[in-house]
C-alpha cells in the first residue's frame with residue numbers, strides 16, 4: 067500500500083497551518099500535506115477576524131482556552147517580532163456601562179490576577195485618560211492584549227511549513243474520506259475553486275477529475291479540468307520576509323505535468339510504488355481535520371459522529387469614517403455576558419489604523435454566508451433540521467431579535483454603540499467585511515465554550531476552535547501535532563505500517 071504522506075491536514079487556516087508547521091518542527095522528515103479548497107490560505111475565519119491578540123483574561127482556569135491563550139498570546143507576539151509581521155501590544159479597556167456589570171468586572175479582575183495578567187482598575191476619570199471619548203462607570207486596563215494581522219501570520223506559517231518540506235495543495239476540496247485500519251484515503255475535488263491543484267507556490271496541472279466535475283469548467287475560473295494553470299499572483303507572502311520566499315521544495319514541482327498526489331509521491335521519492343494513474347486520492351497514515359466552518363461535515367465524511375454541529379453566526383462590522391477615527395485610540399470592550407461569550411460590540415483600532423466597530427451576531431444563511439444575500443439551501447436546511455438550533459432560538463429569541471434589528475438598522479446599531487461611545491453618529495459608520503464564526507453547538511443547544519479536539523482511529527478532529535484560537539494557534543498547533551505524531555508512533559510501534 068502506497069502512502070502519499072504520513073500526515074494529511076485538511077484546512078489552511080491558521081490552525082491547520084500552525085499544525086503543519088509544528089509537525090515539521092517536531093518531526094523533521096515526516097511527510098506532511100495540507101489540502102485547502104480555496105486558492106490560498108486564510109480565506110475564511112483566519113482572514114476575517116478582529117485581529118486582536120487576546121490576553122486570556124476571560125477564560126476559566128483549567129480550560130484549554132485559558133492555557134492556550136495565555137501561552138499563545140506571548141508566543142504570537144514573539145512570532146510576529148521574529149518574522150517582521152506588523153503587530154503591537156496596545157493593552158485594552160474592558161468597560162462597565164451599567165451597575166449590573168460591576169460584579170462581573172470584579173470577577174474579571176480576580177481572574178486576571180489568577181492568570182498573572184497585569185490588570186489595572188480604572189474609574190471614569192482614568193478611563194478618559196486612555197480613551198477620552200469613551201464613557202463608563204468603571205473599567206479595567208489589561209496590559210498584554212495586542213493587535214496583528216492573523217492572515218499575515220497564516221501566510222508566514224505556510225511559508226515556514228513548506229520550507230521545512232510540507233506541501234500545501236490549494237484549490238482542493240475534500241469530498242470523500244475512506245478509512246481502514248491504520249490508514250485514511252481522502253478524495254479531493256478541484257473543480258470548485260480557482261488555483262485548483264496548485265501546490266504551494268508552484269505551478270501544477272489541475273488534477274484528473276474523478277467524476278464529480280469531469281470536463282466541467284470551474285465556476286470561478288472557467289478552466290476545464292486538465293488545463294495547465296499558472297499560479298495566481300496571490301502567493302501572498304509577507305513582503306520583505308526572508309522566511310517567506312518560494313522554497314526549493316515549491317520550485318521542485320515546477321511545470322511538471324502531474325497530479326498533486328503524483329507530485330507528492332515524486333517529491334517524497336515514492337514514485338515507483340504509486341499507481342499508474344492515481345487521480346486525486348491522497349492516502350495518509352493520519353488525518354487531521356482543521357476545516358473550521360466545515361469540521362463537523364469532515365468528521366461525518368470520515369464516518370465519525372462528532373456530537374455537535376457547526377451553527378454559523380455572522381459577525382457584522384462597521385468601520386469609522388477616517389475623519390472620525392480619532393474617537394477611538396485603542397481597544398475598548400464591554401463586560402462580556404457569560405451567556406453569549408462571543409457577543410458584545412467592541413471598538414478596535416486595527417493594525418492598519420482603521421477603527422472597526424462590531425460585531426453584532428446574526429445567524430448566517432450559509433456556512434460561508436458573509437452577507438444576507440448569500441444563501442445555501444443545504445447549509446440552511448442542515449441548521450434548521452438540527453435540534454440544537456431550535457433550542458438556541460427558544461432560549462435566546464429576544465436577544466436574537468435585537469441582534470437582527472441591529473443588523474438591519476444602522477440607527478439601532480449606532481444606538482447600541484452609543485453606550486460606550488456617546489459621540490458616535492450614524493453617518494460615522496461605513497460597512498466593513500463580515501466574518502462567520504464556526505461555533506460548535508451541542509444537540510441540547512449549548513454553545514461549546516472550550517476548544518474541542520477529539521481523536522478517533524487515525525484521525526484528529528478540531529471541532530471547536532473559535533476565538534481566541536487565532537491568538538492561541540501556536541500552542542494549539544503543537545497540541546494537535548503531538549496527538550497526530552503520537553498516533554503515528556503508535557502505528558510504527560505496532561509494526562503495522564506498510565511501506566509508503
Ligand SMILES: Cc1cc2nc3c(=O)[nH]c(=O)nc-3n(C[C@H](O)[C@H](O)[C@H](O)COP(=O)(O)OP(=O)(O)OC[C@H]3O[C@@H](n4cnc5c(N)ncnc54)[C@H](O)[C@@H]3O)c2cc1C
Pocket residue numbers: 076077078079080081082101102103104107108109110111112113114115116117118119120238239240241356357358359360364381425500501502503504531532533534535536537538
Ligand atoms: C468575526 C470574527 C472575529 C474574530 N476575532 C478574533 C480575534 O480578534 N482574535 C482571535 O484570536 N480570534 C478571533 N476569531 C477567531 C479566529 O479567527 C478563529 O478561531 C481562527 O481563525 C480559526 O482558524 P481555523 O484554521 O480553525 O479556521 P479557518 O480559518 O476557517 O480555516 C479552515 C479552513 O478549512 C478549509 N476547508 C474547509 N472545508 C474544507 C474541505 N472540505 N476541503 C479542503 N479545505 C477545507 C477552509 O477553506 C478554511 O481555509 C474571530 C473569528 C471571527 C469569525
